[in-house]
Amino acid sequence: MLKRIKFVILFFICLYPLNAFSEDGDILTISYSSGGIQLDPAHSYTTTEAQLFTAIYEGLVTYNPLTLEPTPGAASKWIISPDGKTYTFFLRPEGRYWNGETVTASDFRDAWLRLLNPEEHAEYSFMLDVIEGAAEYRTGKLKDPEKVGIKEISPLTLQIKLKEPADYFLKILCHHAFSPVNPLNIEDGKWKEGPSAIGNGPFMLYSNSNDEIIFKKNKLYWDESNIKLSELHVIFSDDADTITEQFNESKILWAPSGVYYSKLKHPDNIVTNPLFGTTYFYFKGDSGALKDSRVRRGLCLMLPWEQIRSQKNFYIPSQTLVPSIPGYPLNEGINKREMQEALQLLYKAGYQKGKGIGTIRIRIPESRDDMYIASIFKDTWEKFLDVKVEIEVFKYDEYFDKLKEPEYSMGITSWVGDYADPLTFLQMWTSDSNLNDSGYKNPEYDELLHKSLGEKNTKERYKLMAGAEKILLDGGIVIPLQNYPAFNAVNLSVLQGWYPNVLDIHPFKYMFILKPKVPNGAT
Numbered sequence: 001m002l003k004r005i006k007f008v009i010l011f012f013i014c015l016y017p018l019n020a021f022s023e024d025g026d027i028l029t030i031s032y033s034s035g036g037i038q039l040d041p042a043h044s045y046t047t048t049e050a051q052l053f054t055a056i057y058e059g060l061v062t063y064n065p066l067t068l069e070p071t072p073g074a075a076s077k078w079i080i081s082p083d084g085k086t087y088t089f090f091l092r093p094e095g096r097y098w099n100g101e102t103v104t105a106s107d108f109r110d111a112w113l114r115l116l117n118p119e120e121h122a123e124y125s126f127m128l129d130v131i132e133g134a135a136e137y138r139t140g141k142l143k144d145p146e147k148v149g150i151k152e153i154s155p156l157t158l159q160i161k162l163k164e165p166a167d168y169f170l171k172i173l174c175h176h177a178f179s180p181v182n183p184l185n186i187e188d189g190k191w192k193e194g195p196s197a198i199g200n201g202p203f204m205l206y207s208n209s210n211d212e213i214i215f216k217k218n219k220l221y222w223d224e225s226n227i228k229l230s231e232l233h234v235i236f237s238d239d240a241d242t243i244t245e246q247f248n249e250s251k252i253l254w255a256p257s258g259v260y261y262s263k264l265k266h267p268d269n270i271v272t273n274p275l276f277g278t279t280y281f282y283f284k285g286d287s288g289a290l291k292d293s294r295v296r297r298g299l300c301l302m303l304p305w306e307q308i309r310s311q312k313n314f315y316i317p318s319q320t321l322v323p324s325i326p327g328y329p330l331n332e333g334i335n336k337r338e339m340q341e342a343l344q345l346l347y348k349a350g351y352q353k354g355k356g357i358g359t360i361r362i363r364i365p366e367s368r369d370d371m372y373i374a375s376i377f378k379d380t381w382e383k384f385l386d387v388k389v390e391i392e393v394f395k396y397d398e399y400f401d402k403l404k405e406p407e408y409s410m411g412i413t414s415w416v417g418d419y420a421d422p423l424t425f426l427q428m429w430t431s432d433s434n435l436n437d438s439g440y441k442n443p444e445y446d447e448l449l450h451k452s453l454g455e456k457n458t459k460e461r462y463k464l465m466a467g468a469e470k471i472l473l474d475g476g477i478v479i480p481l482q483n484y485p486a487f488n489a490v491n492l493s494v495l496q497g498w499y500p501n502v503l504d505i506h507p508f509k510y511m512f513i514l515k516p517k518v519p520n521g522a523t
Contacts, residue, residue: 026228026513028495029251031235031243033258034397037213039205040192041179042115042122045435046400047416047504050176051256054507055215055232056199057179060089060108060158061170065510066499068420070170074103074180074200075158084165091156096220097182098204105158107180113137113145114186115177124177126433127418130169130453132161139432164454171419202227202509211236215508228497228512247489253513254498255489264489273500275486276323277416278425279314281362281373281479284409286439289349289357296476298345299360301338303380308373309335314482322422322469323483327459329466333473333480339384346385354385361408363392365399370412373481377410403437411437414484420502422465423452429472438477445471 037049041057044050054062062073075089095103115122118140129135132149136142149161162169172178182198185191191198195208202223203215215232218224237243237258244260246252247269261270289295309317319333343353351357362377364370371391378389394402403411417424428435430446445468452464472478486504497510 027231027233028229028253028508028511028513029233029235030254030256031237031247031252031258032256034210034236034238037208038192039194039197041176041181042111042120042124043192044176045123048256050505052213052234053176053179054201054505054509055203056197056201056205057176058199058201059173059176059179060091061173063174063503063505063507065497065507066501068171068174068501068503068505070174074108078170084167085162087160087162087169088153089158089160091158092222093156094222095200096222097198097200098218098220099182099184099198100220101182101198102155103180103200104155105152106155107182108158108178109150109152110183111181112150112178113148114181116145116148121434122177123434124175124418126427126430126435127172127175127177129427130162130164130166130172132163135432165456166453168419168421168423171421175418203229203232206231223509227509229508232508247491250491250494253491253495256504259489261487261489266491269489269491271488271490271492271500272485274323274502275416275484275504276420276424276502277414277486277504278318278321278323278483279412279414279481280321281377281410281412281481282438283477283479284406284411284438285477286441287406289351290409292349293475293477294345294349295351295357297334297474298342298349298476299381300334300476300479301342301345302384303377304337305335306337308376309481313369313372315485316483318480318483319473320469320483321472321478321480322425322465323417325420325422325462328422328462331466331470331473334476354381354387357385357387359388359390360410361390361392362410363394363399363402363408364412365396366393374412406439416503418503422462422469423449426465426468426472429477440477442471442475 032048037052038044041053058073060073060075061070064071074091074095076092078087078089080087091103091105097103112128114120115125116128116134116138118138125138133142133147137145137148151159153159180200185197196205202218202221204218206214206216213234217227217230221227240258240260243252243255243258244263247255247259248265264270283290283296285291311317319335320331322328346352346354360381362374364374374391378391381387381389392408415425426449427433429440430449431441448464448468452461455461455464490498492498494514496512496514498506
């Protein structure tokens with residue numbers, strides 16, 4: 001994550017109308033482990049940024065806080081054509097940015113075309129591939145953005161044309177990457193690394209530092225009358241003892257991370273629920289010996305999976321990438337050691353007992369658990385093969401940038417789905433995905449996913465996607481470890497409007513603080 005400089009945004013206050021933010025109401029304080037955020041929704045992919053962006057940006061549709069179903073946001077309504085391929089969105093006339101400017105259809109169009117611009121390398125741009133011409137423009141095959149199916153019909157009317165019907169399209173648009181971007185942000189040029197940005201959400205970002213971010217209620221927000229909180233204070237700290245103490249004293253009402261659960265005074269403040277997420281290792285499959293699926297599979301088959309995926313290590317061990325979804329076929333991944341098959345695969349690939357594979361470099365963040373698993377990999381491969389294994393450890397706030405570099409063999413990450421559909425776990429592994437850090441390319445895999453996008457029957461669509469997932473698992477490009485629950489420390493006796501859900505996204509606009517009742521006659 002990028003470093004931030006503590007800075008109160010005096011120049012923004014001067015630009016904004018004096019009534020652009022509110023001093024009235026309640027203050028909600030939450031805490032995260034050290035981090036900070038960058039402000040460009042086109043280039044953010046951490047769960048922290050996804051949560052905080054519910055305060056400062058709003059897309060055409062947003063998440064229902066309980067069900068996660070799409071609900072009207074910057075668009076008050078939409079019409080879907082009978083063939084399911086044309087979506088017409090009607091923006092709110094009262095929709096405003098913090099500086100008083102109207103949120104327009106051209107803001108959305110320009111933001112999405114910027115997202116799709118090949119030179120932008122936006123992480124989530126591939127999610128718009130269902131739009132007519134989007135994939136071609138994103139990959140440079142189509143040069144004219146006017147031929148992409150994103151049209152401004154009027155200043156407050158946006159029309160989207162899809163290549164084929166996609167009943168999950170509205171769910172995709174809940175994602176923060178598809179928020180509008182105020183033109184002044186782009187003109188400034190430094191906004192994504194700066195202290196603030198002009199947004200259209202229920203709160204404005206008032207100050208931003210490595211240690212704390214303060215949001216204030218945006219009184220120009222279209223639904224301002226229903227926003228109960230006046231401020232959000234987000235603390236970033238690795239001092240778990242202090243954060244736990246402040247949570248116990250109700251100074252902090254929500255701690256998504258960085259708290260000692262064992263030291264909480266009230267165990268019922270620990271909220272646990274199933275999460276649509278998976279932790280996995282992956283191989284860099286774009287060069288050298290690891291480009292061969294036989295090598296990757298052979299290495300995986302050597303590992304002691306009963307030890308690795310023990311419930312002593314993981315709450316919900318998993319051998320599959322896609323978490324359980326009703327109706328989705330269950331794949332069987334690599335789940336036991338098969339030493340003879342492993343050695344045969346390496347031999348057939350030309351690497352007898354691993355000779356010639358070279359050094360395997362495993363990158364992990366600072367984590368005792370990740371080091372434990374990586375050490376099992378190292379000990380196993382160095383014991384049975386003629387290879388050298390190096391484990392490279394990085395601080396969490398720089399780790400994901402290190403995964404963008406080419407000089408390593410394996411990485412580990414946890415992926416939480418952006419919407420409740422298997423596609424959110426599978427589309428990122430296509431050959432032209434900007435989130436494909438592995439460099440994996442497989443035409444058969446790409447074709448199966450492409451077919452699934454045009455399949456109207458959910459059962460058949462799931463069958464195609466499960467076939468694609470099996471290619472990933474059998475080829476050893478993805479090495480799943482666990483599907484895990486979400487853990488949050490939340491004082492729900494005070495904080496209202498916070499609901500557990502499978503994406504662990506909790507829109508701030510619905511939250512409020514419950515005031516204690518004063519007995520009759522008390523002053």
